[in-house]
Each structure stands twice: as structure tokens, then as C-alpha cells.
Amino acid sequence: MRIFLALLMMLIWLPASAAQEEAAPWQATVTGQIEAFRAVDGAAALALAGAGFRAQFEGQPEAFYAAILASGYGPVVQSRSHSFGAFNRISESTVAQVVRLVGPDQGLYEALYQLEDEKDAGWRVTGVMLRREAGVGI
DSSP states (O other): OHHHHHHHHHHHHHHHHHHHHHHHHHHHHHHHHHHHHHTTOHHHHHHTBOHHHHHHTTTOHHHHHHHHHHTTOHHHHTOSEEEEEEEEEEETTEEEEEEEEEOTTSEEEEEEEEEEEETTTEEEEEEEEEEEEEEEOO
């Protein structure tokens, strides 16, 4: 019985490890953009945004930073920490990634990131939906 349980646990664990390893490319993009926002580096944050954002704010990284902050994304821009939840590969080039954040007010937030694997640019953030969660982060 113990051997069966051990094998079952290994089978459950292996696919989860492979999925986490597979997620790394777009998670690096999310982390890079969040860190750029925290450093008030609009140019670096814009470089990791999707083509639509880059075209709209071309040559205006400070305006991009200000627009994101003014749109209610302060908990992302000024977050204290973040971690990754589940992801869903919508297509070969599109992913939805859950990101948990501790905001500047120590509030808990959950963001759903949509990312596209853009030709010659790599994974880029094309959209984010944010909601407040119950509780306080430490």
C-alpha cells in the first residue's frame, strides 16, 4: 500500500513540476515588469508590455507609468511582493497567469495577467485584471 501511495504522489508531483518549469518564460516577463514598476522605471515596464501599449506610448514611458498608476493598478505598481498561482495556456502564443500581490497597504490582491508570445519580442503583457482579496499580507 505504501508503495502505491508513493508512486501516486510521484505521478501527481511530476506533472506539476513540468508545468511550473514550462511557465518560467512568461513569469520572468511578469516579474520584470513588476520590478520595473516598483523602481519607477517606465521605460523598462513599457518594454515588457504588449505591442499595442508600446505603440500607444512610444517615446513616452513616463506617460505609460502614470496611466497604469492612474488606472487603479497601484497595488501592482507599488506592490511589496508577488507570487505566482495557476496558469492556463489559451493557445500556443497566449497565456493567462494568476499573480498574487501584497500591495503598498499590505492588502492582498490577485491579478490575472494575459501575455502573448510576440514574434521577435518574446512574452509581453497584453492585459491585467486586478481584484482585492480578503486578508492582510505580511
